[in-house]
Amino acid sequence: MTVAVGILGATGAVGQRLVQLLAPHPEFEIRALTASEASAGRSYGDASKWRIESPIPDAVAEMTVTETTPEAVPDDLDLLFSSLPSDIGREVEPAFCEAGYVVSSNSSNARTADDVPLTVPEVNADHIDLIERQRDERGWDGALVKNPNCSTITMVPPLAALDDAFGLDRVTVATLQAVSGAGYDGVTSMEIIDNAIPHIGGEENKMETESRKLLGEFDGASVSWHDTRVEASCNRIPTLDGHLENVWVETTADATVEEAAEAMESYPSLELYSSPDQLVHVFEDPERPQPRLDRTLEGGMAVAAGGLRSTDGGLQFNCLAHNTLRGAAGASLLNGELLAEKGYI
Amino acid sequence: MTVAVGILGATGAVGQRLVQLLAPHPEFEIRALTASEASAGRSYGDASKWRIESPIPDAVAEMTVTETTPEAVPDDLDLLFSSLPSDIGREVEPAFCEAGYVVSSNSSNARTADDVPLTVPEVNADHIDLIERQRDERGWDGALVKNPNCSTITMVPPLAALDDAFGLDRVTVATLQAVSGAGYDGVTSMEIIDNAIPHIGGEENKMETESRKLLGEFDGASVSWHDTRVEASCNRIPTLDGHLENVWVETTADATVEEAAEAMESYPSLELYSSPDQLVHVFEDPERPQPRLDRTLEGGMAVAAGGLRSTDGGLQFNCLAHNTLRGAAGASLLNGELLAEKGYI
Amino acid sequence: MTVAVGILGATGAVGQRLVQLLAPHPEFEIRALTASEASAGRSYGDASKWRIESPIPDAVAEMTVTETTPEAVPDDLDLLFSSLPSDIGREVEPAFCEAGYVVSSNSSNARTADDVPLTVPEVNADHIDLIERQRDERGWDGALVKNPNCSTITMVPPLAALDDAFGLDRVTVATLQAVSGAGYDGVTSMEIIDNAIPHIGGEENKMETESRKLLGEFDGASVSWHDTRVEASCNRIPTLDGHLENVWVETTADATVEEAAEAMESYPSLELYSSPDQLVHVFEDPERPQPRLDRTLEGGMAVAAGGLRSTDGGLQFNCLAHNTLRGAAGASLLNGELLAEKGYI
Amino acid sequence: MTVAVGILGATGAVGQRLVQLLAPHPEFEIRALTASEASAGRSYGDASKWRIESPIPDAVAEMTVTETTPEAVPDDLDLLFSSLPSDIGREVEPAFCEAGYVVSSNSSNARTADDVPLTVPEVNADHIDLIERQRDERGWDGALVKNPNCSTITMVPPLAALDDAFGLDRVTVATLQAVSGAGYDGVTSMEIIDNAIPHIGGEENKMETESRKLLGEFDGASVSWHDTRVEASCNRIPTLDGHLENVWVETTADATVEEAAEAMESYPSLELYSSPDQLVHVFEDPERPQPRLDRTLEGGMAVAAGGLRSTDGGLQFNCLAHNTLRGAAGASLLNGELLAEKGYI
Numbered sequence A, B, C, D: 001m002t003v004a005v006g007i008l009g010a011t012g013a014v015g016q017r018l019v020q021l022l023a024p025h026p027e028f029e030i031r032a033l034t035a036s037e038a039s040a041g042r043s044y045g046d047a048s049k050w051r052i053e054s055p056i057p058d059a060v061a062e063m064t065v066t067e068t069t070p071e072a073v074p075d076d077l078d079l080l081f082s083s084l085p086s087d088i089g090r091e092v093e094p095a096f097c098e099a100g101y102v103v104s105s106n107s108s109n110a111r112t113a114d115d116v117p118l119t120v121p122e123v124n125a126d127h128i129d130l131i132e133r134q135r136d137e138r139g140w141d142g143a144l145v146k147n148p149n150c151s152t153i154t155m156v157p158p159l160a161a162l163d164d165a166f167g168l169d170r171v172t173v174a175t176l177q178a179v180s181g182a183g184y185d186g187v188t189s190m191e192i193i194d195n196a197i198p199h200i201g202g203e204e205n206k207m208e209t210e211s212r213k214l215l216g217e218f219d220g221a222s223v224s225w226h227d228t229r230v231e232a233s234c235n236r237i238p239t240l241d242g243h244l245e246n247v248w249v250e251t252t253a254d255a256t257v258e259e260a261a262e263a264m265e266s267y268p269s270l271e272l273y274s275s276p277d278q279l280v281h282v283f284e285d286p287e288r289p290q291p292r293l294d295r296t297l298e299g300g301m302a303v304a305a306g307g308l309r310s311t312d313g314g315l316q317f318n319c320l321a322h323n324t325l326r327g328a329a330g331a332s333l334l335n336g337e338l339l340a341e342k343g344y345i
Helices: A011-022 A085-098 A122-139 A150-166 A205-214 A256-264 A325-341 B013-022 B086-098 B121-140 B152-167 B203-214 B257-265 B327-339 C015-021 C084-099 C121-138 C150-166 C201-215 C257-265 C325-341 D013-022 D086-098 D121-138 D149-164 D201-216 D259-266 D323-341
Strands: A003-010 A026-034 A081-082 A101-104 A143-146 A168-177 A229-235 A243-251 A278-280 A303-311 A314-321 B005-010 B027-037 B079-082 B101-103 B143-144 B168-177 B229-236 B243-250 B279-283 B303-311 B316-322 C005-009 C028-035 C079-082 C102-105 C143-147 C170-179 C229-234 C243-251 C279-284 C303-311 C314-321 D003-008 D028-035 D079-082 D102-105 D141-144 D169-176 D231-236 D243-251 D280-281 D301-311 D314-321
Touching: A003 A011, A003 A325, A003 C102, A003 D086, A011 A026, A011 A325, A081 A085, A081 A325, A085 A101, A085 A122, A085 A143, A101 A325, A122 A143, A122 A150, A122 A325, A143 A325, A150 A168, A150 A205, A150 A256, A150 A278, A150 A303, A150 A314, A150 A325, A168 A205, A168 B168, A168 C079, A205 A229, A229 B168, A229 B243, A229 B316, A229 C084, A243 B229, A256 A278, A256 A303, A278 C005, A303 C102, A314 A325, A325 C015, B005 B013, B005 B327, B013 B027, B013 B327, B013 C243, B013 D079, B027 B121, B079 B086, B086 B101, B086 B121, B086 B143, B101 B152, B101 B327, B121 B143, B121 B152, B121 B203, B121 B327, B121 D149, B143 B327, B152 B243, B152 B257, B152 B303, B152 B327, B168 B203, B203 B229, B243 C079, B243 C257, B243 D259, B257 B279, B257 B303, B257 B316, B257 D243, B316 B327, B316 C279, B327 C005, C005 C015, C005 C084, C005 C325, C015 C028, C015 D231, C028 D149, C079 C084, C079 C325, C084 C121, C084 C143, C102 C325, C121 C143, C121 C325, C143 C325, C150 C170, C150 C201, C150 C279, C150 C314, C170 C201, C170 D169, C170 D280, C229 D243, C243 D231, C257 C279, C257 C303, C257 C314, C257 D280, C314 C325, C314 D231, C325 D102, D003 D013, D003 D086, D003 D323, D013 D028, D013 D323, D079 D086, D086 D121, D086 D141, D102 D169, D102 D201, D102 D323, D121 D141, D121 D201, D121 D323, D141 D323, D149 D201, D149 D243, D149 D259, D149 D280, D149 D301, D149 D314, D149 D323, D169 D201, D201 D231, D259 D301, D259 D314, D314 D323
Parallel strands: A003 A026, A003 A081, A081 A101, A101 A143, A168 A229, A278 A303, B005 B027, B005 B079, B079 B101, B101 B143, B168 B229, B279 B303, C005 C028, C005 C079, C079 C102, C102 C143, C170 C229, C279 C303, D003 D028, D003 D079, D079 D102, D102 D141, D169 D231, D280 D301
Antiparallel strands: A168 A243, A243 A314, A303 A314, B168 B243, B243 B316, B303 B316, C170 C243, C243 C314, C303 C314, D169 D243, D243 D314, D301 D314
16 A cells, blocks of 8 residues: 655755655655745755755655645645644645645644644554544544644653553653754754753643643543643753653652553554554663663654652653654654554545 | 962862962962872973863962872961862861861762751851861861752752742752863763763752752751752753753742742842852843853852743742852852851961 | 944844943943844844843943934944944945945955955054045045954964065965854754854855955055965854864965964054954964863954964964954954044044 | 674774674674773673664673783684774784784774785775785784774875876865764863864874875885875864865866866775775765765765865865764774785685
8 A cells, every 4th residue: 555645844854854754664655745935846855955864865856846735736645744834834734634635743733622633643542533523523524633742742651651550640841852843943053052041932831731632531522631730841952853851750659660660661552664662661771861872762763761760759750752753753654654544544 | 368278179170260269369369289199299280281261370370289188288278178079078178177277178078967067158157157066076176168069059049049938848950960060071072962961970869968958957056957858850961061950849838930039039148259249140031041141140150040930839940050160169169258257267 | 532333233143242342442332223124113132132141231232223224323423333244234334434434344245345445453454544545436424444254364363474474375274163153043053063064155265365455565555465375165163152273374485383483472463442462372282272262362352373383385373263252343343443543533 | 604703992982883883794793802901701781881872782782891812812713803092002913913813903003014004995905915014024824904094084085086087296184073083081071062172182193194105006015105295284173973174185187176076976986895885975065065964974984075176286175984984993894804805814
């Protein structure tokens, strides 16, 4: 089976990662690439200023970029990936869904909408069936599925493992986020060399809300958000890729460090093509995980954890994931693979 | 009045900062500089590989470095500053105290000993009188006074302000620490470029214990440690100077963001020569304080805070201080000034 | 005497450095600040996102920014500094000169024009009198004076010293330039962390032409460019401030390393307020100068040299200057001080 | 055929790269790992603090590290790779050669000795036969072969291409070298963050001598060094891997930019297992090659060139190679493959 896919917003940092992941994909085949009006009509090699360490795939480099409208892309695409800026995504994604396209989107708009599935397949694949309600309510032939923010994705797998095993009452998290999370032009060098920025606009709120929706229960009609308290503090630091997070949790049942590590390591992955063999890897060395050394674990699709330690009433640990692979492009890709498996495309 | 001072461990990163601060000091005059056996007998300009942005003071450059023993330094020194490695400090500092020297030390040994004052003058100057007990018990003519670890100093002034105003029940803190905190050779470039390290050996424990001693009550005989819970997670990041910290507190009495900011800004400083005019500066811009922009506030002796936000049951804020000025050399210097003011030298 | 000055393009990286230098200036007083239409009408504190380590001067923060037109600034200004983008400078600076303003400009437009003085006061102050011809030819009451590009300024003082003493036949230079040279938003963090860029558009050409005009002879009517060959290769590296350069020269007369060092160290500075006491400082340690340690030498207004070594037919050396102080804002300021001294304002 | 190999100095930065390259090698099999006395007897996983992005190969992690003496390693090894510190290599390598081992060494000792082949296989494979003379003169059963310094290797392939096509009269080179070139602990973070160092002890001399030996003629008995003049200036910058170099050459015959690019691109590679398909890749974009984007070209074994430009009497270009792959571990490995092909093992 070949799934014909398109990428909305293909020239940006996440779009380039999508191209990198999709080019060798055994089932998904890139048939359309969209970008802003200024890029439309140019070759992808020309329009994207390719900034990834591995070379731009030749076949993709020669494709012509189109505008980001339903009219400009082929009718027979099975699936669209969207890595549009959220203000553009908000306008454009519903138009594609209405025109019948199924969209797996990394953009931040609509993530907390009641009828939009927000999924990390290994954690809450069942939420995908919110699509039924979405189609009913909106009258769409297409569908809109979201993955969460990169900083949320990093902590959700270990949190889900702890929640399943012990119950979660409270989460406190400080992040050390890489500059690629802001897009290619998002952080200037003068802002960040020999520096750190203790706030990322909107990011704290995304972590505090998206994580509770993801960990919530879906009853076939709606998602009841998890009632754990989540408090986040987000920092930008001078790393290129890989978000590192310090997490404190209070659990309902007591958990030893060994039990917590076991819960994380045994948390099941899926059989999707891009899923890691093991979703969460736990390091014993308290100085790991580190962004540069551990962000490419299992092709950048696993989450690394470490530094587990008991606290009064809970646990403390660190976690890390590659923010543009596991945290963005790979997250959208996994959702696309889930959509295919579930028969939505 | 001129106070004759010596620096034990004068060639290291903190020793150089002490030289930088002492050279223009109106009352303190450098009369002795000690280092390892290998440096003894050489000029300071030669033995220290000076790495500070401002030039090495000429007069100090020409002084001869001696060994770090009571016999090797002049008898008539009024005060010694110690920035020795802690394993050496542990051996050598008591010998100096026994020989009659008053030592203001930045080394981590003995900080939590019952009869050793651990002071940040603006916060707990009264603890200095533990010296009486120390002299009684140890039979010393000299005295040993400690300042806390750089990451502890950064958060203690805003915490003290909140404790005074509202009472503290719980503190959770994640740090983003500069490489200079580990000394000149402490962090290699290959460890930290494009990277972060989520653990600093011993540092979490120092923050969790020293802060409680500092915030404790001194009854004239001993210090009752504060019973607040403190949980720290320490990270090293690629910045040169300035420790940034994300702090969550639970307060006994409710505190609004405005009240908390007011408590911090109005927390009194002292009239010591090296004290800042205002101890804690609160930024309204949530992206401040930043290490590169704010670490030199008031000559590097003030603490910057920002990002104040209400949480369930408490407050969240960020704070920053220059780790080798306010957090180390400047901290020892302030303790020296306090010793002079209190008549201990 | 008080000189009333304005800054055209006051909110950018160089504009902020001009504010920093002018605020404490004993003779120059800021009376006007201009920026783009979007900033006009706002306070400078609000319109400029101040990014310098020292705090924004209070009095300047409260000034209102105006548009960059002759109509929008007061009539009675004695001197304008321009740090406009070159495409805007090209349009706007002549309009100000025609309206009678004397403009000391850091913008790259018109630097090699026949009737525009391109000056580094300590090197070629006499070229300033090209203003006479400029006024004749253009019918201006005002005047336009330029300083060279930051990478050119860095090498010109040591080159001028060698040229005076031995004659210059050939110059080959490789630069390691700081990100601030491209302006605050000029280099993104993803471009430069763990990276270097071996070309800076237009920069090689500027170094190759501007240096020859600067080192040329002015006969009262026109400047005969120096006929030395100059070949430059410009690299961007991950430093914040300070351009480091590797230079090879072939001299007409033979020069030993000692003679060359002596020529550099004894090259005269001027008595202008912002001139360094000694223009070129020569380090013996071959690992110096280094950007972080040496860029603030003499308040960032001196040039540091080092690594002198004989080669077949010539010499090799390194040099360094602070690119936004000595190389931009300070360069314009010195030209302003020269204009005042020469009676042009 | 399986070649049994050992690595002398296996725990260092280059030793780890050798392990990474050898683990999947189809013909070479790691049978011995040596290190300092302190590491002997420990498992490699324990003794090496593995710092490479890809995980440590399991089978190698379990091997026991031995001391670096001929007695401590198995007799039946076919080939030893040496990445010892040069002072230790100077002592130990001859002992291994005398004991009958063939050693492919990256250490800097003995590189310019008359009877020691210094080879980059694609450039001067014929020099390997110096082994005959070496064995005659030294009475060894084994043999010692060297690869040059990482900064030399980077420029030699494009220089060899130009020399073959046009003849070389003069080479001037400025380097921008990564911190990994100094080994894991070679450059501290405080030395290099926001900084650059304009001298690397011994490095300039290595580039100036080794390149002339490599480009020299071997007449079956000795190597006549190339008589081109080479002048190098070496800088350390804050990049992790990848040495970037700015090169100026004067050629005997005139060469256009197009002819020079053609000469580089068509310069033949070899059929050795680790040779790149194309030795030198020439970029048209003058902003390439860049360390982070281009250091892993062809698995880090190719050289990237760019920025070709005509100068008076010659050419200017930039080149880049991965300093611990192409420039060190991969260079030794290629020499090992050449030794196997030539029948020396």
